[in-house]
Amino acid sequence: MSVKNFIELFFAMMGIKNVHRSLYRFLLVLASLWLYWYVTSLNSFFYATIYYIFSKIFHCFVLFSMLGPHGFNKKLIKKFGEKKGYTIYETIMSMAFFHNGSSSAVMCHFSFETTLLSFFLLYNHFFIALGIIFFIVGLGVKTWATISVGIDTYYYKDLFLQRKISSFKTHGPYAYIKSPMYGIGHLHGYGVALISLSSVGLLVMIINQIMIFSFFYIVEKPFIKKIYLTPIKI
DSSP states (O other): OOHHHHHHHHHHHTTOOOSSOOHHHHHHHHHHHHHHHHHHHHTOHHHHHHHHHHHHHHHHHHHHHHSSTTSTHHHHHHHHHHHHHHHHHHHHHHHHHHHHHHHHHHHHHHTTTOOSOHHHHHTHHHHHHHHHHHHHHHHHHHHHHHHHHOHHHHTTHHHHHTSOSSOOOOSGGGGTOSSTTTTGGGHHHHHHHHHTTOHHHHHHHHHHHHHHHHHIIIIIHHHHIIIIISOOOO
16 A cells, blocks of 8 residues: 555544545535634533534434435435445544544543543553553554555445445454454544543543444344345355
């Protein structure tokens, strides 16, 4: 993978995808960046919490209502066709990814050292060091997993189209870890919370992980079993 492709993949993981470029997509990215800047400039834990709640609701809505055999994906495909329908969905999902990540980070930032766990502050150097390790390991594994499956799978293109877009992956981190992206791949979020010495941040990361595993077991896993793991009958 070239340096250029790696940088594009890394930004795509954050919700800034350098494909299907258009004016409205560019404006949406600018609006998202402005919203993140505005919430941060308010310097308020209250508004950070509001931002996180609405971002989480939006993320859950996109995952659970737009994907799956009975989701809005079918309506988009029927009205616009597979290519344009997926482009519309991908734009919405990229915004969900961006705001889910940025709102979580904002929550950690504005709850810095506001913790009910006194030993966080007593052993702050230890937890900050542990947070740095978690951040590096988690982001590394998540990036490795994304490189292994491809950015289209990261954006659930197969779930949107309800068919295979590649073979089932068992290499990379998937050869050693059952669910690297949803498991160890979430350690970087806990790392940010630990660096911030924030029990609120840890709670946010637990909520995020519960939500993504719920999506996995309710929507994604049945799809994988049906489409990728069911033997073809001849």
